[in-house]
Amino acid sequence: MSNNKKIILYLDGGAMSGVFCAGVLTTFQDLNIYPHIEAVYAASAGAFNAPYFLTRQSRLGSSIYWENLTKDFILPWNLPLGILQRIFNKRIPKDRIKNVIDVDYLLKIAKSVKPLDTEKIGQIPFYVKVLDVKTSQDKYILADSCNIFDLLRASICVAPYTFESTLINKEYYIDGTIREPIGLRYLLDKYSDKRIVIVSNRRGNSKFRHKIKSFLEGIMAWLMYGKGFYKMFMERDKLADDDISLAKNNKNVLLIHAPDDCPVRPSTINEKKLKIAYEMGKKAGLRIKDLINIDRF
Numbered sequence: 001m002s003n004n005k006k007i008i009l010y011l012d013g014g015a016m017s018g019v020f021c022a023g024v025l026t027t028f029q030d031l032n033i034y035p036h037i038e039a040v041y042a043a044s045a046g047a048f049n050a051p052y053f054l055t056r057q058s059r060l061g062s063s064i065y066w067e068n069l070t071k072d073f074i075l076p077w078n079l080p081l082g083i084l085q086r087i088f089n090k091r092i093p094k095d096r097i098k099n100v101i102d103v104d105y106l107l108k109i110a111k112s113v114k115p116l117d118t119e120k121i122g123q124i125p126f127y128v129k130v131l132d133v134k135t136s137q138d139k140y141i142l143a144d145s146c147n148i149f150d151l152l153r154a155s156i157c158v159a160p161y162t163f164e165s166t167l168i169n170k171e172y173y174i175d176g177t178i179r180e181p182i183g184l185r186y187l188l189d190k191y192s193d194k195r196i197v198i199v200s201n202r203r204g205n206s207k208f209r210h211k212i213k214s215f216l217e218g219i220m221a222w223l224m225y226g227k228g229f230y231k232m233f234m235e236r237d238k239l240a241d242d243d244i245s246l247a248k249n250n251k252n253v254l255l256i257h258a259p260d261d262c263p264v265r266p267s268t269i270n271e272k273k274l275k276i277a278y279e280m281g282k283k284a285g286l287r288i289k290d291l292i293n294i295d296r297f
Contacts, residue, residue, distance in 0.1 A: 006038035007195045007291070008187055013044020013177040014201035015101075015158070015266035016069065019274050020258045021046055021199045022062035023281020025053040033288060034124065038194065041140065041187065043129035044177045045201070047155035048106070050128075051148065055120040066274040068109050073102055074267055086160065086223045100161040107149055118148050129176030129183070130154045133165050136228050138176045138183065141168065159229065160220030178221070179232050182243040184253070195291060198247050200257040202240060211237060254291050256284050 011021055042050040052061025078098035085097045110116045127140040128151050141151055146168050154166035154173035165172040187196050218233030247255040258264075264277040 005036075005195075007033075007036055007197050008191045009037055009040045010182065010184075010187060010196065010198050011040070011042035011046025011050050012182060012198070012200040012202065013046050013155075013175065015045055016065060016074070016268045016274065017201035017258065017262075017264050017266050017277070018045025018049055019062065019065040019264060020201045020262060020277045020281040020284075022049050022052075022058065022065065023278040023283075024199050024256055024285035025049055025281075026058040026062055026278075027282045027285025028288060029053060029056055029058040031285075031288065031292075033292065036292060037124050038191075039125040039127065041127045041129065042155075043181070044155055044158065044175050046199070047128045048110070048152060050126060051116055051118070051121050051143070051152070054124055054126060055117040057117060060114050061116075062278055064106075064109055064114055065278070066271045068113065069106070070269040070271055070274070072105055074269060075100055075102060076267075082163075083220065086163065086220055094163050097163040099163060101156070101158065103153055103156055103162055103164060106156060107153055110152065111149065116148075121148060128152070128155050130168075130173035131176045131179050133172045133174060133225065136179070136232070138179050139173070141173075145169075159224055160217055163224060178229070178236065181236055181240040182247075184243040184246055188250070188252075195252055195254065197254045197256065197288065197291070198243075200240075200244065200255065202244065203258045203260050203262055254287065256287055259284075 040050055040054065049061060052058055078100050082098040082100060085092050122144050126143040128143060129138055129140050130151070131138055143151060150166055150168050154168060155175055157164045157166060158175040159178060165174050182198065182200065184198065214233045214237055218230040221229035221233055244255065244257065247253040258277070259280060262277050262280055263273040268274060
């Protein structure tokens with residue numbers, strides 16, 4: 001197969017909303033699109049979904065959402081104390097601050113409960129977007145260049161819900177979607193002659209309530225990492241909306257995103273709703289067939 005007919009796949013984040021993407025990837029696996037992929041780029045929840053897809057374990061990885069993450073992963077009761085601790089974070093050791101998301105619990109699932117077959121990762125180049133805490137810049141790290149679980153840990157350390165960062169190659173990283181959820185222009189510039197497939201868990205344009213949420217998140221992130229993080233949170237929704245609009249109007253991009261009636265939000269832990277979103281993703285994933293047929297892979 002000619003390399004210029006292969007696709008670039010980008011997988012968006014969104015915490016529990018990532019179950020939609022997991023459904024899309026299940027269909028991609030069933031259709032065996034692997035020979036058509038040149039590289040996979042992912043961030044946050046997308047970075048967690050991607051290795052299960054790349055190792056042909058999509059169904060196993062998808063089941064984690066409704067079988068393992070509906071309890072013990074999102075800890076809303078830690079929020080009030082966590083907020084107070086973050087206000088005085090310079091006086092409190094980071095390992096004593098209450099986190100709303102238990103990153104270590106999720107990694108335990110991936111390591112031992114529903115183990116990821118890490119030896120199969122690497123057959124297709126896999127890049128994870130993370131944010132350098134020191135420089136406040138996004139960076140794509142090739143999964144083969146470091147410990148995959150360290151990389152996944154960094155990708156799901158999302159401020160302000162966790163006061164954690166991960167050391168990789170002498171630098172500390174957190175979730176890369178904080179600065180830019182998608183970053184489509186980067187991919188278009190790097191792969192100007194390729195078809196790009198974006199799988200987003202977002203449901204249309206950002207709503208007012210979401211903007212209020214971003215404002216509050218930005219304030220807390222400011223307390224954790226500095227004023228620059230507040231600006232990131234206030235700009236990230238517009239950047240995401242602009243990228244989605246760009247994707248819809250670019251003939252070289254296939255955008256697969258959650259429908260407006262998708263019942264799952266980043267904090268959803270309802271098993272029934274998660275399964276509905278997963279099935280929506282499986283159905284949406286069938287759109288890849290049009291791209292494959294058009295290009296006659």
